[in-house]
Structure formats: C-alpha cells, structure tokens
Amino acid sequence: MSATTPVAVNPPLSLYLHVPWCVRKCPYCDFNSHAIRGDIPEKAYLAALLEDLEQDLGLVQGRAIQTIFIGGGTPSLMTGDFYFRLFEALRDKLAFATDAEITLEANPGTLEQGRFEAFRQAGINRLSIGIQSFNPEHLRVLGRIHDRDSAHRAVEAARTAGFDNFNLDLMHGLPGQTPDQALSDLREALSHEPPHLSWYQLTLEPNTEFFSRPPDLPDDDRLWDIYRAGAGLLQENGFEDYEVSAWCQPGRASRHNLNYWTFGDYLALGAGAHGKVSLADGSIRRYWKTRQPEAYLNRIGSRTAGAETIEPDERPLEFLMNALRLKAGVAESLFAERTGLPLESVRVQLDQLRKEGLLVSDRLQATALGQRYLNSLLERFL
Incomplete structure (x- = not known):
C-alpha cells in the first residue's frame, strides 16, 4: 500500500451524541438503549457529556461543526431545557457552522406540542421521527409504545412547531406484511409531505429478542415485491433513493448521513457513542465511549473505552x-x-x-x- 499523506483539507466535522434511555426496549433493536428505571438523570448526564467533550477538544483544534445527530435510545425523552443548556455549553466550546444541521431522533409516544416547540427553541432544526409503521398489528409486534393516531399527531405537531426539515422512519419486511400493507404505510407517511424518508428492511440482529425468537418474516419473493412496489410509489412522488434505504425530495438529503457515508469526521459524545477523526499527522482514529449509562455517568477522567487507528x-x-x-x-x-x-x-x-x-x-x-x-x-x- 502506498504511503499516506496528511489530508490537504480536513473532512467536514460532525458530532454524534447518544442518549441511551428509552421507555421500553423494542424486540428488534440492537442499539445501545436501556429501559428507564425511575427518572432520567438529566443534570448528571449533561455534566458527564460536557466533561466528555473537554477530553476530546484537542482532537478537532477549532474545526467547525457542520452537523449534529442526537440518537438513542429515545432522545426526545429529554426536556427542552436539557438541550438548551447542552447547546449553550457546546457553542461555548465548539465553533458551529452558521447553517449547521442539528437532528434529534424523536418517538411519537414521548412527544407533545410543547416539547417540540422547546426543542426548536433550544436550537434543533431537524427531526427524525421513528414511526416504523402505521399498522396497529405491526406496531404491537414491533413493541412500539405509540399507535397510528399518535404517529400522525406527532408529525402534525412537528410541523406546527415550525419543523419543515424532518425525516420519517419506516420499516418494511415486517412479520406477515403484504405489499399492500407496506404501501399503506408509505401512503400515510406521504400524506404529511415529508422531505425525507428512511425506508429500511427489518433485519434480525444478534443480541435482540427477535434474533433469539425469530418472527415469521416475508420470504425473499415477497420482500422483492414489497420493495419494488414501495420504490415505485416513492419515485412517483418525486423521491430519490440517494442511499440504499434513504429517500428524499431533491436537495433534501441528510447532510449528517452524507458526511458519514463519504468518510467524513465525527466527534462522539455520550454512552456508547462512536467517533472517527483525521489527525494532523496523517493518522485516522476511530474511538468509542463507555457503553453502560451508569458506568459512563460515574467514570472519572476519560470516558473513551477504546480506540484504534485505521491503518492505510x-x-x-x-x-x-x-x-x-x-x-x-x-x-x-x-x-x-x-x-x-x-x-x-x-x-x-x-x-x-x-x-x-x-x-x-x-x-x-x-x-x-x-x-x-x-x-x-x-x-x-x-
């Protein structure tokens, strides 16, 4: 392999921030998410995040943040005040691009109008709403805590709060799902005129309930019928599939995702978060944070659990x-x-x-x- 040289221009810099708590662990979920026991320790987690940031500031040396993605877990469980204080502190330590894209993952079962408005006032300008399905039976099988009506209300509340940049998450290939049911989910989502849709196939991941007790999923022929019908419907409605499972109206792709898919850099904050940074000596470093929320909160010193160099x-x-x-x-x-x-x-x-x-x-x-x-x-x- 040829020798490396330091990159002439640093890649765009993003920030991934993880909130690990959720109301209930879904049977298909392999993310670092933990069901709430009691109150979420917002104040302690904010302090831990800011201590975590202090340890990592030397990695970026004044580079501006272009995008932020707050994932989980269920980040919309946190209050608007938490995010207001978080972004106030982040802006004190990091430069933000004037047009920074700041996305928050939100679940319909955890939202009301006032919370959306508070998120927007805190500085969040894009939402990713985890609907997954509008079908009552599929929502039940997936372990979701919301129903069809609350999913629609959540999207309407987001628009009322001023969010015109949002993604709707939908899954296909669900247990027993037919092409007509998959199309019905898409049509209900399209009724809200979203600029972006994530439409991805359910897969059985290790260390999940579905992996240990697999549901009856559609066979390959039906999966292809579902995908072909859904892709046709999305294309008819002006959507482009700019990535395997990401669809958007022209010019509305997720900038955060594009940076990730083009080997950009991203800082990591929060329990279990992963990051990747290009350094001045030409090396590229991948690192990850302490995974368990309690251990992350109680860690003294660096919360980085491990790191490795991406060799040439x-x-x-x-x-x-x-x-x-x-x-x-x-x-x-x-x-x-x-x-x-x-x-x-x-x-x-x-x-x-x-x-x-x-x-x-x-x-x-x-x-x-x-x-x-x-x-x-x-x-x-x-």
Whole structure:
C-alpha cells in the first residue's frame, strides 16, 4: 500500500451524541438503549457529556461543526431545557457552522406540542421521527409504545412547531406484511409531505429478542415485491433513493448521513457513542465511549473505552464500503482527500471492476449491477 499523506483539507466535522434511555426496549433493536428505571438523570448526564467533550477538544483544534445527530435510545425523552443548556455549553466550546444541521431522533409516544416547540427553541432544526409503521398489528409486534393516531399527531405537531426539515422512519419486511400493507404505510407517511424518508428492511440482529425468537418474516419473493412496489410509489412522488434505504425530495438529503457515508469526521459524545477523526499527522482514529449509562455517568477522567487507528491498508475498504452505498457515488478525487492515499493505490481493482461492468467509468460509483453485488465488489479491497 502506498504511503499516506496528511489530508490537504480536513473532512467536514460532525458530532454524534447518544442518549441511551428509552421507555421500553423494542424486540428488534440492537442499539445501545436501556429501559428507564425511575427518572432520567438529566443534570448528571449533561455534566458527564460536557466533561466528555473537554477530553476530546484537542482532537478537532477549532474545526467547525457542520452537523449534529442526537440518537438513542429515545432522545426526545429529554426536556427542552436539557438541550438548551447542552447547546449553550457546546457553542461555548465548539465553533458551529452558521447553517449547521442539528437532528434529534424523536418517538411519537414521548412527544407533545410543547416539547417540540422547546426543542426548536433550544436550537434543533431537524427531526427524525421513528414511526416504523402505521399498522396497529405491526406496531404491537414491533413493541412500539405509540399507535397510528399518535404517529400522525406527532408529525402534525412537528410541523406546527415550525419543523419543515424532518425525516420519517419506516420499516418494511415486517412479520406477515403484504405489499399492500407496506404501501399503506408509505401512503400515510406521504400524506404529511415529508422531505425525507428512511425506508429500511427489518433485519434480525444478534443480541435482540427477535434474533433469539425469530418472527415469521416475508420470504425473499415477497420482500422483492414489497420493495419494488414501495420504490415505485416513492419515485412517483418525486423521491430519490440517494442511499440504499434513504429517500428524499431533491436537495433534501441528510447532510449528517452524507458526511458519514463519504468518510467524513465525527466527534462522539455520550454512552456508547462512536467517533472517527483525521489527525494532523496523517493518522485516522476511530474511538468509542463507555457503553453502560451508569458506568459512563460515574467514570472519572476519560470516558473513551477504546480506540484504534485505521491503518492505510484498511482505508480503501473503509472509504468505499460507505461511498458506494450512495447511488450517485463520489468523485474520484475524494478518495485521496479523505484517505490520504493516492487513487493509484487501488487502480488495479478499479480497472478490473469497470471491465466487469460493476463501476461506472468516471466516478467511484457502482452501476446497477454493482449495487446488486456490492458486498462481492467490496471484497476486492480486502
């Protein structure tokens, strides 16, 4: 592998902040989420987050935050006052881009009008609302705490509070789901004219209830029928699938997700959060925080639980496994900018993939055939 050089221009810098608590753990969820026992320790968690930030400030040396994503768990369980104090403190320590995209994950069962308004006043300007389905039976099987009506009310309340930039999360391939039921979910979501939809297939992940007791999921033929019908409906309504499971109206892609998929940098704050930063010496560091909420709160000193360097021979795969998920791919020049490696270091593999019709000729972009065999394509860079 060719020698690396420090990147000429730092990648965009994002911030991922994790709130680990939820009302109830869903049977399909493999995220770092923990059911609430008693009151959420907002004050203590805020103090821990800010101590955590102090430890990491040297990693970014005054770079401006372009996007923030607050995930969970259920971040909408926290009060508007928590976020007001959090962003007040963050802005005191970090530079924010004037047009920073700040997204909060929200679940319909934890929201009311006043809380949306408080989130907006705190500085949040984008929501990702976890609906998953409008079908009562599917909501029950998925262990969701909201019903169809509260899902609709949550979206309406978000609009009333002034949020015109929001994502709706929907799942497909649910237990016993038919194509008509999947289309019904999409039509109900589309009735709110969302600028962005995440529409992803339910998968059985290790360490979940569904993995240990698998539900009866649709077979491959039905999954394809569901996807084909849903994709057609979304395209008819002006949506573009800019990533495998991300759909948006033109110009409304998630900037935070795009930074992640193009090997940008992101700070990590909060229990179990993961980060990645490019350093001045040319190294690229991945790190993660203490996972258990109680341990994170009580940790003295650094809350970083582990870290590793992304070695030069690992970077092509790390870069391409995300960039090639984007339907439009990326410019060839971005490879060197983000990895510190010359494009010639992977020229042999790229030329062969183009001969096989898996990549287009002038960009790092998979063809339709390449998208179909993306995992096999990426194995060339192992």
